[in-house]
Amino acid sequence: MAVTGIPSGRHRRVVLKLSGESFSHAGERGISMEEVTHIAEQTARAAQLGVEIAIVIGGGNILRGAQFTAASTRIQEATGHYMGMLATVINGLALQDALESVGCPTRLSSAIRMDGVAEPYIRRRAARHLEKGRIVILACGTGSPFVTTDTAAAQRALELEADILLKATRVDGVYSDDPEKNPHAVLYSELSYHQVREQNLRVMDPTAIAQCMEHDMPILVFNFRKAGNIERAVSGEKVGTLIRSQAAEPR
Ligand code: UDP
Secondary structure, three states: OEOOOOOOOOOOEEEEEEOHHHHOOOOOOOOOHHHHHHHHHHHHHHHOOOOEEEEEEOOOOOOOHHHHOOHHHOOOHHHHHHHHHHHHHHHHHHHHHHHHHOOOOEEEEEOOOOOOOOEEOOHHHHHHHHHOOOEEEEEOOOOOOOOOHHHHHHHHHHHOOOOEEEEEEOOOOOEOOOOOOOOOOOEOOEEEHHHHHHOOOOOOOHHHHHHHHHHOOOEEEEEOOOOOHHHHHHOOEOOOEEEEOOOOOOO
């Protein structure tokens, strides 16, 4: 069944947000190539549907800037954020090789210049790669500290004129409470941006939600661990929780 309210059928272009934690075994840190390969295989099948895919990659499996905020670390907060952005490049390199090993042409594009390992992010260049069927991996977030790769995903979805922002998570969508702690948490099928903000639901960071809301960019929050879900999300099928301006009543 096609998702209502967004173009029916397969999407033309999507931005897929993968957190760093999708690259490691549950509860662990670092990179598990078993996990990365699993994601790459799913993404390759989605790309075979003919959908243009840009991937914004997180870095939380390696480090997040916020962990260095304590004065005792002697690392300035902004430095911590730059370290976090560099972590996304490490993930991006792993994902690039995993995707190419399953036959997907890719480009790794970085918001911070790093010419030896990635090309600089230039919007029109990234769009051209997408048109040519290459998967573009977007590393280093926005290139600026104090935000997260969620904000980068919202920004890139807007500037690359994606049909939808696909937020891959370990749970089935957006719940009324943390489903890993509260067994009675309710899974929403659809939500409006306002509901997400008013109920303070943990979806993406507030800046990302605000940007999507302002420009009417739909967000689909879905479980990438369920077999076939990346393909389903990319092809516009109803999985997870859809967030858009006019949501049906939450259920
Ligand atoms: N980061 C940043 N600016 C950006 C994107 C990321 O400063 O535009 C830093 C920030 O410290 C963040 C870290 O990079 O915590 C890793 O990204 P994120 O936490 O979004 O990774 P994820 O949770 O998706 O794995």
